[in-house]
Amino acid sequence: MIDSRTARFVAVARGGSLSRRQVLDTGLRLGLATPAIAALMANAPEATASAPQRRPFARQDGGTGGTFTVLISVGTEDIDPHYSYATLSSTIALCVYDMLVVYQDDSTTEIAPMLAESWDVSDDESTYTFKLRPNARFHDGTVCDAQAVKDAYTRWLELGGAVVQVIARFVESPDQMEVVDATTLRFNLDRPQPLFLPAMASQYGPSVVSPTAIRENATDEDPYAHEFFLANAVGTGPYRLISNSINEGLVLERFEEYWRGWDDNPGFDQVVFRVVPEDATRRQLLEQGEADASAFNLTLDGVEALRQNPDVVVVEYPTTSVSWAILNAARLPREARQGLSFAFPYEEVEQSVFRGLLKRTGPLADSVVGYDPEVYLYQTDLDRAKELVLQAGFAEGDVFEYMVDSTDERESTIAQLFQANIQQMGFDLEIVAVDYATVESTIFGEQPAEEKPHLIGGWGWWPDYNDPWNHLAPNFTEANIGNGGSNAGAWSNARFEEIMAEAEVFTDERRLIELMAEAQDILTEQDPPVIYYGQIVRYTVLASDIQGFVPNPLYLDGFNIWDMSRAPA
Amino acid sequence: MLARLIVRRLFFLVFVLFGLSVVTFSLSHIVPGDPARLMAGPRASASTVDKIRERYGLNDPLPAQYVNYVQGVLRLDLGDSFTTRRPVRDDLARYLPATLELGFFAFILSTVVGVPLGVLSAVKRDKWPDHIARFVSISGLAMPVFWLAIMAQFLFFGQLGWLPDGGRLPIGSDPPPNVTTLYTVDALLAGEWGTFATAVRHLLLPTIVLAYGSLAVITRMVRGGMLEVLNQDYIRTARAKGVAQKTVVVGHALKNALLPTVTSLGLQIGLLLSGAFLVEIVFSWPGIGRYAVEAIQRLDYNATMATTLIIAFVFVMMNLVVDVLYLFLDPRITYS
Numbered sequence: 001m002i003d004s005r006t007a008r009f010v011a012v013a014r015g016g017s018l019s020r021r022q023v024l025d026t027g028l029r030l031g032l033a034t035p036a037i038a039a040l041m042a043n044a045p046e047a048t049a050s051a052p053q054r055r056p057f058a059r060q061d062g063g064t065g066g067t068f069t070v071l072i073s074v075g076t077e078d079i080d081p082h083y084s085y086a087t088l089s090s091t092i093a094l095c096v097y098d099m100l101v102v103y104q105d106d107s108t109t110e111i112a113p114m115l116a117e118s119w120d121v122s123d124d125e126s127t128y129t130f131k132l133r134p135n136a137r138f139h140d141g142t143v144c145d146a147q148a149v150k151d152a153y154t155r156w157l158e159l160g161g162a163v164v165q166v167i168a169r170f171v172e173s174p175d176q177m178e179v180v181d182a183t184t185l186r187f188n189l190d191r192p193q194p195l196f197l198p199a200m201a202s203q204y205g206p207s208v209v210s211p212t213a214i215r216e217n218a219t220d221e222d223p224y225a226h227e228f229f230l231a232n233a234v235g236t237g238p239y240r241l242i243s244n245s246i247n248e249g250l251v252l253e254r255f256e257e258y259w260r261g262w263d264d265n266p267g268f269d270q271v272v273f274r275v276v277p278e279d280a281t282r283r284q285l286l287e288q289g290e291a292d293a294s295a296f297n298l299t300l301d302g303v304e305a306l307r308q309n310p311d312v313v314v315v316e317y318p319t320t321s322v323s324w325a326i327l328n329a330a331r332l333p334r335e336a337r338q339g340l341s342f343a344f345p346y347e348e349v350e351q352s353v354f355r356g357l358l359k360r361t362g363p364l365a366d367s368v369v370g371y372d373p374e375v376y377l378y379q380t381d382l383d384r385a386k387e388l389v390l391q392a393g394f395a396e397g398d399v400f401e402y403m404v405d406s407t408d409e410r411e412s413t414i415a416q417l418f419q420a421n422i423q424q425m426g427f428d429l430e431i432v433a434v435d436y437a438t439v440e441s442t443i444f445g446e447q448p449a450e451e452k453p454h455l456i457g458g459w460g461w462w463p464d465y466n467d468p469w470n471h472l473a474p475n476f477t478e479a480n481i482g483n484g485g486s487n488a489g490a491w492s493n494a495r496f497e498e499i500m501a502e503a504e505v506f507t508d509e510r511r512l513i514e515l516m517a518e519a520q521d522i523l524t525e526q527d528p529p530v531i532y533y534g535q536i537v538r539y540t541v542l543a544s545d546i547q548g549f550v551p552n553p554l555y556l557d558g559f560n561i562w563d564m565s566r567a568p569a
Numbered sequence: 570m571l572a573r574l575i576v577r578r579l580f581f582l583v584f585v586l587f588g589l590s591v592v593t594f595s596l597s598h599i600v601p602g603d604p605a606r607l608m609a610g611p612r613a614s615a616s617t618v619d620k621i622r623e624r625y626g627l628n629d630p631l632p633a634q635y636v637n638y639v640q641g642v643l644r645l646d647l648g649d650s651f652t653t654r655r656p657v658r659d660d661l662a663r664y665l666p667a668t669l670e671l672g673f674f675a676f677i678l679s680t681v682v683g684v685p686l687g688v689l690s691a692v693k694r695d696k697w698p699d700h701i702a703r704f705v706s707i708s709g710l711a712m713p714v715f716w717l718a719i720m721a722q723f724l725f726f727g728q729l730g731w732l733p734d735g736g737r738l739p740i741g742s743d744p745p746p747n748v749t750t751l752y753t754v755d756a757l758l759a760g761e762w763g764t765f766a767t768a769v770r771h772l773l774l775p776t777i778v779l780a781y782g783s784l785a786v787i788t789r790m791v792r793g794g795m796l797e798v799l800n801q802d803y804i805r806t807a808r809a810k811g812v813a814q815k816t817v818v819v820g821h822a823l824k825n826a827l828l829p830t831v832t833s834l835g836l837q838i839g840l841l842l843s844g845a846f847l848v849e850i851v852f853s854w855p856g857i858g859r860y861a862v863e864a865i866q867r868l869d870y871n872a873t874m875a876t877t878l879i880i881a882f883v884f885v886m887m888n889l890v891v892d893v894l895y896l897f898l899d900p901r902i903t904y905s
Contacts, residue, residue, distance in 0.1 A: 074863065077653045085610035160620065162613035204612075230654050243741065246653060247664070247863075248855045251741040274740050277850045277859065280719055281734055284727045290734065437602030437868050444606050444618075464612070474612070486611060 065254060065269035066566050068546070070559075071282045071294040075247035075275050080229035081207035083161030087556050090203040091295070094558045095252055095271055096139075097207030097235030100130055100149065100200050105550045105560075108320065108367045108466045111197050115144060115208060115236065125192040125507070132183045136259040138210040139233075139240040146185040150177045151211035159224045163205040166464050170196050192507045198465040203555045205464075210234040238562040239271050249274040258562070266565040286312055292543040292566075295557035300355050300410070306541055316357070316539045317551035320365045320471070323358070323460035324530040325402075325414075329491040330449035332392070337528050339388030340400070340455070341378040343425060344531045345417040353413050357537040363472060363523045365535040367553045369509065370468040370516030376525035377532075386425040396426040401453035403442060406433035411458035414533075418457075446482060449490035456488060460536070466554060468516045469503040476500075476529055491529035496522050545569075571896065578889045585885055586878055590642075593877045594635050597870050604651045604868040625651060638874065648871035652863055657875045660860060665879065666750030667737055668849070668856030672841045673751070674776045679783035679841075680834065684827075686784070687791025691799060691826075692818055702788055709785025714844045718778045718851035725774055732774045735853035738767055775852040779844050783837040790833050794826030828899060835891035839884045 078084040081093040101119070104110035113119075116130035136144040154174040156167055170193050171177065178186040189196060200206050209229065217228035233241040236259065239252035252271040254262070274291065276282045283302040285291040289311060298306070307314050325344075327337045350358050359366070362375035390396075400422065404411040415431045422429040432453055434442075442452055443459065463471035474480055477500050480487040499519045506512040523529060538556060542549055548564040605621040606613075622628050626637060641648055647657035690702030726734040737752055738744060745755040745764050753772060756765035798804060799822050807817050842858075849858035857876050864872035895902045 075653075085612045160617065162609045162617045164617070165614055227654075245740070245855070247859060248736060248853070249740045270741070272740055274736075274853075276735065276853045278719070278853070281722060281851065281853065284723065285734060288727060288730070435600075435602070435866070437600070437604075437607055437866070440606055440611065441602040444611070445603065485615070 065267050067270040067272055068268040068293065068561075068564070068566070069272045069274055069291040071276050071285060071291045071297070072249070072273050073275070073277055073279075073282070073297045076244075076250065076273075077246060078230050079233055079241075079244070079250075080161065080226055081209065082156040082159050082163065082205060082224075082229070083226060085162040085204060087203075090555075091557050091559065092233070092241075092250065092273065093207045093235075094203065094237075094555060095239045095561045096233040096237040096241055097209065098136070098144075098237050099206040099208065100132075101197060103198075103201050103552050103554055106317070106552050108552070108554050109369070111201055115149070119197075121197075125194050125196070126189045127186060128189070128196055129180070129184060129186045132185065133259055134183055136236045137257050138212065138236050139255055140210050140212055141257075142210060142212045144208060144210075144236045145182045146179045147182075148211050149185050149208050150174070150179055151214070152208045153177060153206075155209065155211075155214055155224045156205055159226060161226075163464075166199055166202050166205040170199060191505070194507060194509065195465065195467050198467065201554075202465040203558060207235060210236075238267065247275055260562060265562065267562065268565065271561060286541055286543070289543065292546055293540060293559070295540045296538050298541065300357070303357075303539060303541070304355065311544055313542050313544050313546075314539050315542060315549060315551060316537050317553060318359065318365065318367055319462060319536050319538045319553045319556060320368050320466070321460055321462035321536040321538070321556070322361060322363060322365055322471075323458070323533040323536055325418075325533070326443070326456040326459050326489050326530050327491075327528065328449055328452050328454050328456075328489040329529060330452070330489065331454050332489075334392075334527050335388045336392035336394060338525075339385045339392065341524075341528050341531050342381045342385035342388065343418070343421045344378065344380060345414075345421055346378070346380055346533075348417050349414055349533055353410055353417070354533075354537075357539065358534045359537060360534040362520050362532055363476075363530075364468055364516065364520060365462070365553070367466075367535075368463060368468055368471060369466055370513050370519075372517045372520045374517075375520045378524070378528075380421070382421060382425050385421075386427075389425070389427065394427065397428070399428045399430050400455060401430050401432050402455045402457060403432045403434060403439060403453040404457045405436045405439045407436060408458055415457055443486050443488040449481070449488065452488060455531075459486070459488075459530070460533075461486075462556065463554075468512070468519075469500060469506075472519065472523070473500050473504070476523065487529075489529055491527075493522055493527050493529075496527075571893065574892065575889065578885075578892070582882070582885050586881060589881050590639065590874060590878060591635075593874050594638065594870070597865075597868070597873050598631055598634075600868065602868045604870065607867050608651050625649065638871070642878075647875045650864065650872040651869040652867045652872060657871050660872065661857065661875060661879065664855060664857045664860045667854060668842070668845050668858055670737075670751040670753065670772065671775055671779060671845055671848070671854060671856060672838070674753075674772060675779040675783065675841050675845075676834075676838065678776055679780040679787055679837065682780075683784040683787030684791050684823075684830070687788040687830075688795055688818060688823060690788065690792040691795030692814075694796065699792075702792065706785040706788040706792075709781045710789075712781075714778060714782055715847040715851065717781060718775070718848050721774055721778050722851060733771050735771070735775070735851070737771055737855060738764070742767070775848050775854055778852075779841060779848045782844060783840055786833060786837060786840075787830060790830045791823075791826060794829055795822055798822045798826045824898070828895070831891055831894050831898060835888040838887040839880075842880050842883065 072088060076088050076092060079089045079092050081097055098115045100116040101111045102114045104112040115132055115136055117133045118131045120129040132146055138144055170189055176188045178188060180186050213234035214225045217225035231244045238255055238258045240255045242253045243251045250273045254267055254269055279299050282294050283298055286294055303314060306312050360377055364371045402415050404415045419429040461471055461475055475486050476491060478492050481490045496519060499515045503512055503515050545567045547567045550560050605618045605627055608621050609618045626634060650657050650660055653660055686702045690699045693699050722734055725732045744752055745759045745761050748755050748758050752768040756768055804822055807821050846858035846862055849856045861876035
């Protein structure tokens, strides 16, 4: 209801003869009324018509899947699985797409069927024949047959996105994919490729997208419909994308025609990925039961607090990821790199900084083929460190530059701990705190290594699939010095080059393991290019009533979403 | 005269925006970093990164990049965002309304609460309403908006559960039919009362937090202005003549005390927009503040340029409105 004075005010305003006094008077009255209006609105009923709810609600078919809400810290601007290398994009892809094969549960070596119900591998491992399930359908209703998989993988190969190298290592041309019949697809690789199956189970790339959606959304300038798939998804996965508001989040809905069916598995009615940029808010949402999951995006204090909370479970799992600080070989002779490796505060970093989310290893994680359990691990020894640094030609008082990402609290702490050790040795460490973009451009940029800092902290890697070459080559080979590679310290070792050349085309796993043992010795005791912090332990926080989650070290932040559901109350 | 003032200001606006574009373009390109590498990610090959550079014209010399950008702006093409991969114009259409809604209501709130509070504070000088108003204004000025946002969220969402944690609407909810792009207004126009209530509940906390700092400034300015005016002879004369207190305060004193406040209102728009950068992050508000922060972090030149120019445009336009308001509030003022 509008009071009479306000009605008069509106009438006068419409007549165009509003006085200054009337403006001020009405403004003041509105001002006094605003807190009252605000209080009333705070108690108004909430619109819930289409809002996702955490608690289960009745489905039309009688199910009670409810909504599974995952908190993410940033939006996903590119969810095209054939283009984006973002881990978050692959997390989404694992929900809406299927691959031919998948890593079994938490294994990094066993491969399980997915769209392919079986496969044959030729004796020389150069031909792979996949028998596809006859009942797989895309979210657009079309059949996922052998031609569809070939068309999808042709797109992956020819789109030329960041993830193309996962398939391009094995398949150079679409002609190597042969449609034998509607449910049989053969890959004729030109040489033995024992890693083809692991690569086809990678979290980066092998999603089968709908060829119909590609055709319908292709343009002359964009023949593979990348623009469409940036924010849309049409796959065969257990959930289909129904809305994507980029920086607010995504909503997925159960795909009722999913080939695995839902008879024995309640699943969820919806899966919501909600963007919440602030760390403290994500933690509060989990504590309040307003969200069900958050993967590796909380502060360590937040994780510690949630560990004590009975309403959530912090699931920790080993990864294939190893973190390190790059040693600039162009400015640090071998002895200096060894010396600085002895100077690093491993125990403090493991205990105080990572707080249990780190396991000491060398260059390879223990979940990767070729990991050497006897790998040489440096222990902090400042006397030995000083001796080696002096041997390398440095003098007491010399200053080493250590570049870190200023927004990374953990790396800044590591830098300070390291600085204390270096100062105790009689040298100094100048911490150069910059933004992440600068760190990355320093690592990948064309700037000569001689002009880069002595050390760059907070780098690391994990393989696209379980292959030590894929993990080591991008970081330590000569081909990756300079623009485009992450061998920022221009480290080079002739024997290591030979090992990598052989490992790239290996056919015998026993030989690969031998090669990797030697490589790990070179990369640690003999000639360290970096200081290894260790293998990262990742975590996913889940509401305690979520069941079925099995993390896999090769699917970082991923969910085996079809297996998951909410336990009955 | 008014028309001449507006035309002249708009003419100068072109130079302001041009100067700002040069400065922003230069600064954003001086910052070290490779946006193409950031887009592709650390695992992408050098050839993929090169393709991205070529696609976005990042291989061109800087002056050529600037000229291309300005030519695009003249055609209302703000380029493509490196972050979202969409035209910046589309992104602004998507995110600007959220910030405008937040800023608009924060401005309204800070004004309609700040002015009466300032008046009350001055009229009841050294009494408890004055103490409360001074506490409000000092705390509003002293507390960083980011901290206040986290505390307010912790209290009203985390502890009391009265208000939602953030967002414009719950994710997955259908927004009201678009008329004004402001969810609250559009929901009212569509008669969607449930959506209206939900939109207001989501808006309440970020609006109050964002408004608090401006409210503090306005309260202090009005209080100061009123105290000065209330001691002047003509007020004393009015009181001596037996004019009612309300008429003295509102009719005689406030009018004159408001002039400096109106000046600060124009500046508050700038404060509100910059404050929105932080408030939008804490409250997951999908506005251009968040968009700009991500753009800056990702070296997204086009998005950074566009958001800077938009904010400058709004700032200059609001100050123009303030100048026009002067004429309305005080007929003695003329612009020659």
